[in-house]
Every structure is written in C-alpha cells, then in structure tokens.
Amino acid sequence: xxxTQRFSSFILSIDRISKNIKRIKDNAMxxxxxxxxxxxxxxxxxKSQDGLNSTELAEACGVDKAFISRVTGELERRGYIKRNQxxxxxxxxxxxxxTEAGFEINQxxxxxxxxxxxxxxGTIADHKLKIFYEVLGIxxxxxxxxxxxxxYGK
Numbered sequence: 001x002x003x004t005q006r007f008s009s010f011i012l013s014i015d016r017i018s019k020n021i022k023r024i025k026d027n028a029m030x031x032x033x034x035x036x037x038x039x040x041x042x043x044x045x046x047k048s049q050d051g052l053n054s055t056e057l058a059e060a061c062g063v064d065k066a067f068i069s070r071v072t073g074e075l076e077r078r079g080y081i082k083r084n085q086x087x088x089x090x091x092x093x094x095x096x097x098x099t100e101a102g103f104e105i106n107q108x109x110x111x112x113x114x115x116x117x118x119x120x121x122g123t124i125a126d127h128k129l130k131i132f133y134e135v136l137g138i139x140x141x142x143x144x145x146x147x148x149x150x151x152y153g154k
Contacts, residue, residue, distance in 0.1 A: 024116060041068070051084050052096060053093050054069060056095075080098065081099060
C-alpha cells in the first residue's frame with residue numbers, strides 16, 4: 001500500500017505544481033497579453049535553431065495540432081513568430097521561427113524563470129536538484145513507454 005500512497009502523493013503534487021506554474025506564467029505574461037500556452041510555444045521555438053513545424057511544435061508542447069494552430073495564429077498576428085518563407089513545402093509543414101519581438105519576449109520569460117527558480121529551489125543543494133530532475137525524467141519516460149505499449153487501454 002505504501003507504493004500506492006507515494007504514487008498518489010506524487011500525482012497530486014505534480015498536478016498542483018503544474019497548475020501553479022500555469023498561474024505564474026499567466027501572471028508573468030499579462031503585460032504582453034499572452035497566456036501560458038504562448039509561453040510554451042515561444043520557449044520551444046527559441047530552443048530550435050531552424051524552427052519547428054506545427055507537428056513538431058505540438059509534440060514539443062504536449063498538445064494537439066489544432067491547439068497549436070490557434071496559438072501560432074495568435075503569435076503570428078502579434079508579430080512574435082513568422083513562417084519560414086524559405087521552406088518549399090505546404091503551409092502546414094512550414095517551420096515557425098521567432099521574430100525579433102519574439103526573442104525579446106523570450107528574454108523576459110527566461111528572466112522570470114530564473115527569478116522563480118532562485119526563489120523556489122534556492123534552499124535545495126545542486127546535487128539534490130540534479131538527482132530529482134534525473135529521476136523525474138526517468139518517470140516521465142517510463143510512463144510514456146507504458147502508454148505506447150497500450151497496456152492500459154485507450
């Protein structure tokens with residue numbers, strides 16, 4: 001029963017952390033009239049040197065392509081991202097890249113993340129954080145593997 005209780009506690013904590021991070025992102029982005037979904041999109045685009053198409057962006061953000069289509073449309077209208085016009089493929093396979101304004105917002109996002117992480121993890125030793133993130137990554141990979149194996153139904 002102990003494993004079940006630990007897992008339940010883990011799930012509740014992860015869910016609460018996720019909701020609170022969304023609130024923090026939403027509050028931090030109010031000045032730009034953007035939401036946490038926009039933040040994830042911008043964050044993933046800055047990590048990519050050549051940009052990402054809709055499918056890649058949806059996968060990187062963990063959402064479906066319809067959602068990404070709405071978010072990228074909003075970001076494009078606001079001038080934070082653009083389609084890579086050099087691509088010779090369909091409009092759906094064009095890669096999105098950040099504009100100069102998008103890079104500026106991303107710098108603001110990174111500054112906010114650094115501030116928050118300093119506050120949140122400032123009392124935790126670096127070696128403990130390293131282990132925590134390694135274990136969390138393994139749990140994430142194992143859960144994803146279980147879903148791919150379709151052991152638990154659809």
